[in-house]
Amino acid sequence: MNKIAIILAILLFLPSISLAKDKMEIKYSFSQPVLKKIMCNNILYDEVYLEKSSTYGNSGEPALPAYPSYILLPQGKYVKKINAFAGEKISLGKGYNLMPVEKSIPLGSEKIFPFKNFNLNVYPGKIFTEIGTYSFRGYNILVLAIHPVQYIPSSGEIFYYKEITIEVELCEGKVNPLFRGVEKDKKEVVKKVDNPEVLNTYKTNDLSQSYELLIITNKKLESNFNELKEYKESRGIKTIVEKIEDIGYDADKLRDYIRNAYINYGIEYVLLGGDIDIIPAKMLWVYGLDENVDPYETFMPTDLYYACLDGTFNYDKDDKWGEPTDGENGKDVDLIAEVYVGRACVNSLQEAKNFVEKTIEYDKTKIDEIYLNEICLAGEYLGDYGIASYGGNYLEQLIGECNDDGYSTKGIPLSYNITKLYDGEDGYWNKEDILNVINRGTHMIHHLGHSSTNYNMRLMPEDVEGLENNKYCLIYSQGCYAGAFDYDDCMAEYLTKSENGAFACIMNARYGFFWSYRTDGDSQRYHREFVDAIFGEKIFSIGKANQDSKEDNLYLINRSMMRWCYYQLNLFGDPSINLHVNSPPEKPQKPAGSNKGRIKNEYSFSTFAIDAEGDAIYYKWNWGDGNVSDWIGPFIANETVNATHSWEKRGIYIVKVIAKDEYGGISEWSEPASISIPIFRENIFLKILEAIFKLMNLL
Known part of the structure; x- marks a missing residue:
């Protein structure tokens, strides 16, 4: 979440925070949950929604909302014990039949599973679940x-607590060795925690030298990536290129090297310049629960291992790296990234040349290029699962503000030209449709459908080789195995190493998972949090946006197949590249000005809007009396501007303002201000005196 979103969340939920030497308290306040009816399998269920919360629980259990808590611990302090104290208990009534948590199903499955019966007296029967303590660049965060x-299933009663206080008892510990203490x-x-005031307990330092991007490749491909280094440095991004031969073809040695570069050079991004045969990948073991089938478990290649640099990923020293007890002292493994990692899955000089050229060409694209406004959503038929039968129903949630399924994300603005390729009862789209989309020039493609190592978006490798586009795209797919780069080749590799196609992909190393009967x-x-990172949180770096989508879901890591997906979503592309998103200005500040006035007098109101790219800003004012100004500007972003208006009639008028950047991106309307214009009755006595004085002057 970005800083402004955090501030709003703090104001909304009113957490009260106190910090003592050996303990800290955070108080969370909650609004009344909203109850809705939903029909599923011809059964009428109830659903519970709580603002800024998400569905939590195992498949078949009552679907209840859980609220995320990210608590920054003081420097050198660790968790000894966690206590929770509930405030006023408020019943919402009895007789409710809660919707169960849906089944997590591989995208290739067409099997339908029944719901479980509830078997506890109270769900979930506890006030909090400890997910774990994780570290971000030496800052310890309790999740x-x-x-x-x-x-209560037996009576159907739902109740909630208006306030919950979390008390964390602290103990002394060592300062995290990955703490750099730099301002960035x-x-x-x-942006990551509920209690940023604890930052005052952390010391600050300066690095003697600082780099932003580390590229690791081999001797054969070094010249290609040196070209990328030269380009990056021409853009002000200080870059190092290192050879795997000097480090050693070993995932653990490579992680140690990245950790040292992070500490000593201040790097933020890592680009792995080679396929798994050139740059090794750590194979992590992951386990997940599905409904009425054997649990899923597998080993998968994940570059998350090189991003999350705290501690071990194999505490028990068995052959299963990445178990939830494989972190330091048998705790969870590190899941908050110190650096942001992407991979160029290339083997030859030509493939490396293609990757580097596409990366540079995309980065050089001017923000006013028409194709940057083109986005495609491609959804396929998934099986007979009610609302979840068609991928298009999911992809619609990537557009605009979405509050579906109990949480909020901000997606693709409606100002974009969105092409929708959706399977439906009226028919299916075919590969010629998606080929046309790519070849004509499309900025982003979001896909949900069946896939494999050599099949994605209804394309095969030979289709990718025949692409003719010279405007390159980002592709995000939920399909199975399209990003399994431990196989000979996968679709993510074909799309990024070919002469045309994509400059970057985010794809799954193994199965993607959806829920039956719900989105x-x-x-x-x-997927939703990735799009929200870009358009909601204004995180334009692809690597950072991909990782943000994971960390926003960290509190759900033990839900069904969430850990599986956390591990497998790899970035095939340069993590430091910024998406050319013409993000609209943020909503202007509520107009500031008088709240009372007189007829025909002019009154001034002021506002300002933040624009992430620093674009010039125009404003349009709605004065509430039928008068709306033209676009006024341009103004410098974040600069306070003023506008004046007078009203002709008595009344209470609502004043609001909207902002537009120089490329046409339009914000939301501001919060409204109001001004009251009463009619002041004329004083007859003063009128008589005025007439007498005029008469005397004539005499």
Whole structure:
């Protein structure tokens, strides 16, 4: 979440925070949950929604909202014990039949599973779940899922707590060795936690030398990536290129090297310049629960291992790296990234040349290029699962503000030209449709459908080789195995190493997962948060946006297949590249000015709007009396501007303002201000005196 979103969340939920030497408290306040009816399999269920919360629980259990808690611990302090104290308990009534948590199903499956029976007295029967303590660049963060809403299946009663206080008892420990204490780290952690005031307990340092991007490749491909280095440095991004031969073809040695570069050089991004045969990948073991089938488990290649640099990923020293107890002292493995990692899955000089040229060409694209406004959503038929039968129903959640499934994301603005390729009852789209989309020039493609290592978006490798586009795209797909780069080749590799196609892809190393009868699928969670990172949180770096989508879902890591998806979503592309998103200005500040006035007198109101790219801003004022100004400007972004208006009639008028950047991106309307214009009755006595004085002057 970005800083402004955090501030709003703090104001909304009113957490009260106190810090003592040996303990800290955070108080969370909750609004009343909203109840809705939903029909599923001809059964009428109830659903519970709580603002800024998400569905939590195992498949078949009552679907209840959980609230995310990210608590920054003081420097050198660790968790000794966690206590929770519930405030006023409020019943919402009895007789409710809660919708169960849906099944997590591989995208290739067409099997339908029945719901479980509820078998506990109270769900979830506890106030919080401890997810774990994780570290971001030496800042220790306790992650909890808070359960303000409870359910009694026997009576159907739902109740909630208006307030919950989390008390964390602290103990002394060592300062995290990955703590750098630089200003840019401090700015990032503010966006991640509920209690940023604890930052005052962390010391600050300066690095003697600082780089932003580390590229690791081999001797054969070094010249290609040196070209990328030269380009990056011409854009002000200080870059190092290192050879795997000097480090050693070993995932653990490579992780140690990246950790040292992070500490000593201040790197933020890592580009792995080679396929798995050139740059090794760590194979992590992952396990997930599905409904009425054997649990899924597998080993998968994940570059998350090189991004999350704290501690070990194999505490018990068995052959299964990445178990939830494989972190330091048998705790969870590190899941918050110190650096942001992408991979160029290339083997030859020509493939490396293609990748580098596409990366540079995209980065050089001017923001006013027409094709940057083109986005495609491609959804396929998934099986007979009610609302979840068609991928298009999921992809619609990527557009605009979406509050579906109990959480909020901000997606693709309606100002974009969105092409929708959706399977439906009226027919299916075919590969010629998606080939036309790519060849004519499309900025982003979001896909949900069946895939494999050599099949994605209804394309095969030979189709990719025949692409003719010279305007390159980003592709995000929820399909199975399209990003399995431990196989000979996968579709993500074909799309990024070919002469045309994509400059970057984000794809799954193994199965993608959706939910039957509901759109709150595990893969969908990450997809929505990725789009929200770009358009909601204004995170334009692809690598950072991909990781943000994971960390926003960290409090759900133990839900169904969430860990599976957390591990497998790899970036095939340069993580430091910024998306050319003509992001609209943020909503202007509420107009500031008089709240009372007189007829025909002019009154001034002021506002300002933040624009992430620093574009010039225009404003349009609605004065509430039928008068709306033309676009006024341009003005410098973030600069306070003034406008004046007079009203002709008595009344209370609503004043609001909207902003537009120089490329046409339009904000939301501001919060309204009001001004009251009463009619002042004329004083007859004063009128008589005025007439007498005029008469005397004539005499």
